Amino acid sequence: xxxxxxxxxxxxxxxxxxxxxxxxxxxxxxxxxxxxxxxxxxxxxxxxxxxxxxxxxxxxxxxxxxxxxxxxxxxxxxxxxxxxxxxxxxxxxxxxxxxxxxxxxxxxxxxxxxxx
Amino acid sequence: xxxxxxxxxxxxxxxxxxxxxxxxxxxxxxxxxxxxxxxxxxxxxxxxxxxxxxxxxxxxxxxxxxxxxxxxxxxxxxxxxxxxxxxxxxxxxxxxxxxxxxxxxxxxxxxxxx
Numbered sequence: 167x168x169x170x171x172x173x174x175x176x177x178x179x180x181x182x183x184x185x186x187x188x189x190x191x192x193x194x195x196x197x198x199x200x201x202x203x204x205x206x207x208x209x210x211x212x213x214x215x216x217x218x219x220x221x222x223x224x225x226x227x228x229x230x231x232x233x234x235x236x237x238x239x240x241x242x243x244x245x246x247x248x249x250x251x252x253x254x255x256x257x258x259x260x261x262x263x264x265x266x267x268x269x270x271x272x273x274x275x276x277x278x279x280x281x282x
Numbered sequence: 283x284x285x286x287x288x289x290x291x292x293x294x295x296x297x298x299x300x301x302x303x304x305x306x307x308x309x310x311x312x313x314x315x316x317x318x319x320x321x322x323x324x325x326x327x328x329x330x331x332x333x334x335x336x337x338x339x340x341x342x343x344x345x346x347x348x349x350x351x352x353x354x355x356x357x358x359x360x361x362x363x364x365x366x367x368x369x370x371x372x373x374x375x376x377x378x379x380x381x382x383x384x385x386x387x388x389x390x391x392x393x394x395x396x
Contacts, residue, residue, distance in 0.1 A: 170324075172324075175322070198381075199381050199382055201384075208389070209370065209389065209390050210387065210389055210390075211372065211374075211387035213384045213385075216382065216384070218382060257324055257325065261381050262381065263381045266332070266338075267313075267330050267332060267338060268313060268332075268376060268378065268381045268383070268385075269315070269327055269330060269340065270315075270325070270327070270385060271327075272317075272324035272325040272326070273324055274322055274323055274324045275322075275324050
């Protein structure tokens with residue numbers, strides 16, 4: 167079974183600065199997808215960014231980018247020019263491309279605090 | 283507007299009672315999911331359904347039951363057999379056909395059992 171580990175329970179960043187959230191995963195598969203979801207205080211889950219394992223190029227969405235290291239099974243999220251609205255719980259998630267059901271396996275989450 | 287509705291937002295029950303959490307979507311998605319969220323543990327999959335009248339157990343199905351009689355609806359029943367039912371419950375839906383498709387989440391229901 168696949169597992170996802172987020173080793174940072176909590177992180178802080180100054181407004182306008184850059185922060186990186188870590189995520190590692192364990193799988194024996196070669197074809198899969200990785201996601202970062204954001205859960206603000208409203209608790210509404212929002213997709214931040216996704217990465218296909220077969221793509222070497224790191225995904226980017228505006229101020230959010232990932233560092234995908236397939237051999238190391240690492241998938242970190244970089245937030246540039248942090249804003250107060252970025253304060254939230256961030257979850258890393260794995261999805262197999264082969265298993266039935268397109269299920270997501272989540273890490274335990276990282277709380278991001280943004281200081282003004 | 284298309285989306286996922288979960289009701290109610292907060293639910294209180296006495297121990298020993300079954301309770302049903304509602305999840306409705308108007309996104310025309312085939313797949314629907316139920317997750318449980320506890321502090322420090324992320325989201326864990328309870329049940330999922332890829333098509334009407336069919337569903338599968340997730341990682342923590344014991345003490346829960348579901349039905350999928352309509353494409354739009356995927357209610358979750360928390361039975362008295364669930365030992366620690368107090369948690370935040372999230373429903374999600376997705377298009378089927380590719381694992382790259384995003385799962386869309388509802389606003390969640392906070393269940394408290396005393």
